[in-house]
Structures are given as structure tokens and as C-alpha cells.
Amino acid sequence: MKKTNALLAFILGCTFLVTSCNKKKDGENVSDNTEVHDHDDAQIPLDTTQFAAFFQKHPDFKQFEGEVSKLYSKHHHYIWHDKGGLIEFADVVHNRVNQLDNEGLEIKVPYKEELNEVFDNPKSKPDTNSELLISSMYFYYTKNVLEGLDKTKSQQTGWYLPRERVDYVAYLDTLMQDPKLIKRDESELFSQYYNLRKGLQKYREIEKKGGWGAIKLDEGVKSLKEGDSAAAIVQIRKRLVLEGYMKNDSGKSVYDSELKEGLKAYEQKHNREFDGKIGPAIVTEMNMPVAQLIKAISINMERCRWISPKMDKAPEVIAVNIPSYRLVYFKKGKPAFTSKVVVGKELNKTVVFSGNMSYLNFAPYWNIPTSILNKEIKPGIAKDPNYLAKHNMEWVGKRVRQKPGGQNSLGKVKFMFPNQNNIYLHDTPAKSLFNQDDRAFSHGCVRVEKARDLAIMITKEDGNWTEAKVDKAMNAGKESTYSLKKKIPVYIAYFTAWADENGNVAFFEDIYKRDERLAGLLYAAK
Incomplete structure (x- = not known):
């Protein structure tokens, strides 16, 4: 990420409540206006030969050994201590780690008693063990609060949205170079995180x-x-x-x-x-x-860690939340359009991923997937020789497709964002399904109730199309394509709890039973 002061702002200002300031060893309160020591003249050389012994003694921190080594390869001296003792920023980080429950993380901090001893009874002279404990504590904090479960584990829960890799060594390096860059900011994580908090x-x-x-x-x-x-x-x-x-x-x-x-x-x-x-x-x-419900909130806060905060600043985004059966078209972070959707049933789960909408297909053919052909169409033909004609279908080589028209399962328009999952948004003739509270009926694609309205909004802004022009294309009985001049990001996500900016939370059924799976990974990993 490009913000030079973002981590400092995040740690000092936004990730915890204003009242979360801890007390320093001398009894003074640590505040967000803390003056951090300018310790360029008070640098103390650090003996890096003791690193191996430290991580052997503290195996729960060994996962951060590479980052710690990278940090000190740049500095070659104590970071959290100067000749005056512990710098005040160290107290702030320690305080944040002691309040991880505010971040929905009910986890046991490794070596907590030893860490507390460093701050409660500081030594007159810094030692390598204390320095490395604090650095490891810092990386433990960024790993759990900012990054969350790694990509391989999040994918085990069916989550394939792209995730950014952040260099937290660079964050701290920037911080130490200019520690006065302190301001309150809530932009380091996807905004929904702070609402859920x-x-x-x-x-x-x-x-x-x-x-x-x-x-x-x-x-x-x-x-x-x-x-x-x-x-x-x-x-x-x-x-x-x-x-x-x-x-x-x-x-x-x-x-x-x-x-x-x-x-x-x-x-x-x-x-x-x-x-x-x-x-x-x-x-x-x-x-x-x-x-x-508290557990559900914590689980969904974890999911927020996997979404780039850049999504909040995107000029436009179409987002589908599977458990809430809702599509929202955001413009500059504000909802501009909302529609009910139907998602994949249990056996045909809609995949959590993202893509870029590049074109609209009006009066589309439905090229029937091989799985549906074998499981549904061929058995239908075996029972009724007129099955294809009755369903407005035809053979094309060894494949079957459904011709454009009112019976077409894709309706009169589909919204394409090419992807390996072959999932897209589309209209449907089965409008009655949108009257159901539970709407997991499809083969995996997302059926949009207000598909016509969505097509009108997109083409009007992208190509100055009128409603009449959209209607003509939808009802032409002949397939046509509208290519977007500007692609629109589409996110298909899975949130079972969603909060507004005042912290009012709506809870949705865990239709694919993923919360328990995530909870098991989350707490087992910590």
C-alpha cells in the first residue's frame, strides 16, 4: 500500500476505541499525541547473533523470524529502545495487543506474561530478548488484525476474491523514519470491518x-x-x-x-x-x-480482512452478497442500485470471486453446460422425444443450447465478466422465485430480479443508451452484444453479518454452512 503514514494512523487511532490508551510505567497516560523519541542520536547497536537463540526459546514467534531479520537488516540497532529506555510507541503497540478482543479475536497472545514484564518492570539497559519480543509482538499484531488467515486457508472456506500482500516491515520502517505522521484514519481495512467492530x-x-x-x-x-x-x-x-x-x-x-x-x-x-x-x-x-451473534460478527470481521480497502474508493463496483440474496451497485462508495438475486443451491454453490464486467449479452442463447446436459436434458429427451422443441432448445454439434426468447433460462440479458468458474449475472423468466425469502435455487450463476433496470443503468452511463434501446435489444429475439467502454468490477462475496455505519447488524442464514468451517480454521490457526 502506498500511504506512508497508514500503519501508524491505524494503530494509534482507528483500530481500537478512543478510551483504549494504556498507562506508561511512570503512571502517565499514553495518548494519540504521543511524542516518539527522535533516537537517531541514541541508537544502540543490536547483537543479531542472538536471533536464533531467541526464536528457539520462543517457537510461537518463529513464523515472524524472516520479517524480524529483514527489519533489523535495515537498521542494525534497537528500534523499540533508545538510551532513555522504551520509546512510547512501544507502549502503544503493547496496549493494542492486550486488547485484541476489541478486534473480534478471542486468542491467547503468546508469551503474554513475559511481554507484560518487559513493560511493567523495564530494565535500565535494553536487552536483545526484550527488543525481539516487542518486534515479534508487532508482527503478531499485524498478522492477526490487519492480514488475517493466509490465502490458502481462506480458500478452504470457498473464498477466491483477490487478496493483497502487504509488507509490514516497510510500514514500520516508514514509521520509524517519520514518527510524527500521526492522524486518525480508518482506511487500512475494508470499511465494513469498522462497522462490524x-x-x-x-x-x-x-x-x-x-x-x-x-x-x-x-x-x-x-x-x-x-x-x-x-x-x-x-x-x-x-x-x-x-x-x-x-x-x-x-x-x-x-x-x-x-x-x-x-x-x-x-x-x-x-x-x-x-x-x-x-x-x-x-x-x-x-x-x-x-x-x-457475537461469534458471527467476529467471523465476518475476519472476512473483511481479506478484502482490499481499495474497494471503498472504487468509482463503481457491483457487489453480490450470497447469504443476503442482494446485489448492490456502488458508485463512489454509495449504493446507487439494489436488486434481489437468486444464487446457487447447496449442490451448485455460487463461487466467491471477482471479475470485471466487460460486455452485456442481449437476447442470449443458453449454452447448456455438460453437467446439466447429462443430468437433466438427456434424461428428459429419453422420456420425451419432443423435449427439446418444448423447451425451445436445439442441438449444435454435440452440445445443446436454448434459443433466445421468453422461455430462455437466462432471460433476456446477461452480464458477462469472463472467469474460469463460468459464472455470470443474468435475467430469468422465473420471477416468482424472488418472492421467496430463501433464494438458493440456481445452478451457480446469479439471477437478478431487476436485470432490465441494471442494463439500462449500465448502458446509459457507458454508451448513452435509452430505455427504449435496451428494451429493443432485450426483445429482439436475436442475440446481440454490447461491449463496455469501461469495465465494471464485480465482487461476489459471502457475509453472514453486515453492519451499517452505526453498528446496527443484520444477520443472514449461513446457507453454505461456511461459518463453522471458518471458525475452526480461525481459532485453530491462532
């Missing part, structure tokens, strides 16, 4: 206050509607107030208009239409323990 604090506070009780519909009651009375109403009301969907808890057991508005807000947050009834599905969802 606010949500993490919110739900931990709810947990401290006792959370919410279990909700149970009375025996024989299938659902509750406005005007009904039930003990369950009291608990639902409390739950909605705790999460911020209602302002006041009247304690009433009657389903009144105030509760209805709170439930409507809850359903809207979760991208669902509220039918006015309280049924088993919403009760089951609301009975999730607070601890389970």
Missing part, C-alpha cells in the same frame, strides 16, 4: 446486561397478528428494543402498532418483506443466543 461492542454490551430470554409461541398457536396477546410478545418487544429496532419497551403483551413497526424495521434490515405475522421462522431466528 461497532456492532461487536454493541452486542457485547447486550450480553453483559443478560441478553434476551427465550421466545416461545403458545401451544397450538401457529402465528400472532396485530391485536393478539401472548407472553411471547413481551420477549419479542425486549429483543427489538435491545437491538435498536424499537426505542421503548412498554412491557405490554399485546401485539400493537408500535411492535408492528419494530418488526417491520427488523425484517427490512434482513432484506425481507414483513407480512404482519409473527411465525415460527422469525421466533427461531430471534432465539439465537447473543453469544452466537
Whole structure:
């Protein structure tokens, strides 16, 4: 990354709460306005021959041996100490490491007691062991908070979005050259990370206050509607107030208009239409323990570590979140267009990856994949010789394709971003599927409810097309292609928790059962 002061800003200002400053050994508070020693005249030579013995004694830090060696090959002297003792920036880093739980990381810091001893009872003269402990602590922090699981492990969870490799030695080197570059900034990680971190604090506070009780519909009651009375109403009301969907808890057991508005807000947050009834599905969802939601937030904070913050600054991005069944077209970081989508069913999971939309295909043919041909089309032909004609299909050599038209499974337009997964966005004639709350039905591609509107928006800005021109192309009955002058990045991601800038979190079903897999990798790796 190019920002010269980014790491310092991140560590000193943004990754933790303002109140997180630790106390120095002499009792003074460490603040974000800390004056770091200008120790060019106080450099102390470092004996690098002791490195091997240090990492042999501290095997949990051995993964950072290469980075530590690279760091001191540039400096050849103590970094965290000068002749006045520990520099104040060392206290700040130590303080951050002691509060990793604020970053959704419930992990045990290696050699924590030994690290604390370095700061609680500093020696009059620095020693190599203390210096290397702090450097290792720094790399431990950047590895866990900024980088997260390595690429091979994130791919084990089905995540194939591109990840950037950051040189944290260069970060620290820049920091030490100009330690006065201190400002608050929240740009080192994808912005959703910071929203989820606010949500993490919110739900931990709810947990401290006792959370919410279990909700149970009375025996024989299938659902509750406005005007009904039930003990369950009291608990639902409390739950909605705790999460911020209602302002006041009247304690009433009657389903009144105030509760209805709170439930409507809850359903809207979760991208669902509220039918006015309280049924088993919403009760089951609301009975999730607070601890389970906290875990979901932490898991999705980890996913945020895998997304480049450059996405926030991209002029335009089309993003699909699989668990929320939503497509959002962002322009300059702000939502400009939203549509429901249908994603791949369990056996045909939609892949998490990215690409660049380069063209639109109007009135497309559907070239049926070999797997579908063998599993569905050929058996259909065997049962009914007129199967192809009935489905507007035809043989092309040894392949089968579906001709353009109203029956075409791709609808009247598809949005292409060439990729090895052969996944794209497309229209569909099966509009009724978008009325379902659970929309994992496709063979892996993403069906877009407002495909026409998306095509109009893209072609209008890219080529000054009119709605009439788009409609003509979509209904021509003949395939045509519109090549984009400017490619649009497309991200297909997987987030089961998503927060707004105020830390209000919406939770979505883990439709591909990936959260537990990630949790196992995450905590096993730490």
C-alpha cells in the first residue's frame, strides 16, 4: 500500500476505541499525541547473533523470524529502545495487543506474561530478548488484525476474491523514519470491518446486561397478528428494543402498532418483506443466543480482512452478497442500485470471486453446460422425444443450447465478466422465485430480479443508451452484444453479518454452512 503514514494512523487511532490508551510505567497516560523519541542520536547497536537463540526459546514467534531479520537488516540497532529506555510507541503497540478482543479475536497472545514484564518492570539497559519480543509482538499484531488467515486457508472456506500482500516491515520502517505522521484514519481495512467492530461492542454490551430470554409461541398457536396477546410478545418487544429496532419497551403483551413497526424495521434490515405475522421462522431466528451473534460478527470481521480497502474508493463496483440474496451497485462508495438475486443451491454453490464486467449479452442463447446436459436434458429427451422443441432448445454439434426468447433460462440479458468458474449475472423468466425469502435455487450463476433496470443503468452511463434501446435489444429475439467502454468490477462475496455505519447488524442464514468451517480454521490457526 502506498500511504506512508497508514500503519501508524491505524494503530494509534482507528483500530481500537478512543478510551483504549494504556498507562506508561511512570503512571502517565499514553495518548494519540504521543511524542516518539527522535533516537537517531541514541541508537544502540543490536547483537543479531542472538536471533536464533531467541526464536528457539520462543517457537510461537518463529513464523515472524524472516520479517524480524529483514527489519533489523535495515537498521542494525534497537528500534523499540533508545538510551532513555522504551520509546512510547512501544507502549502503544503493547496496549493494542492486550486488547485484541476489541478486534473480534478471542486468542491467547503468546508469551503474554513475559511481554507484560518487559513493560511493567523495564530494565535500565535494553536487552536483545526484550527488543525481539516487542518486534515479534508487532508482527503478531499485524498478522492477526490487519492480514488475517493466509490465502490458502481462506480458500478452504470457498473464498477466491483477490487478496493483497502487504509488507509490514516497510510500514514500520516508514514509521520509524517519520514518527510524527500521526492522524486518525480508518482506511487500512475494508470499511465494513469498522462497522462490524461497532456492532461487536454493541452486542457485547447486550450480553453483559443478560441478553434476551427465550421466545416461545403458545401451544397450538401457529402465528400472532396485530391485536393478539401472548407472553411471547413481551420477549419479542425486549429483543427489538435491545437491538435498536424499537426505542421503548412498554412491557405490554399485546401485539400493537408500535411492535408492528419494530418488526417491520427488523425484517427490512434482513432484506425481507414483513407480512404482519409473527411465525415460527422469525421466533427461531430471534432465539439465537447473543453469544452466537457475537461469534458471527467476529467471523465476518475476519472476512473483511481479506478484502482490499481499495474497494471503498472504487468509482463503481457491483457487489453480490450470497447469504443476503442482494446485489448492490456502488458508485463512489454509495449504493446507487439494489436488486434481489437468486444464487446457487447447496449442490451448485455460487463461487466467491471477482471479475470485471466487460460486455452485456442481449437476447442470449443458453449454452447448456455438460453437467446439466447429462443430468437433466438427456434424461428428459429419453422420456420425451419432443423435449427439446418444448423447451425451445436445439442441438449444435454435440452440445445443446436454448434459443433466445421468453422461455430462455437466462432471460433476456446477461452480464458477462469472463472467469474460469463460468459464472455470470443474468435475467430469468422465473420471477416468482424472488418472492421467496430463501433464494438458493440456481445452478451457480446469479439471477437478478431487476436485470432490465441494471442494463439500462449500465448502458446509459457507458454508451448513452435509452430505455427504449435496451428494451429493443432485450426483445429482439436475436442475440446481440454490447461491449463496455469501461469495465465494471464485480465482487461476489459471502457475509453472514453486515453492519451499517452505526453498528446496527443484520444477520443472514449461513446457507453454505461456511461459518463453522471458518471458525475452526480461525481459532485453530491462532
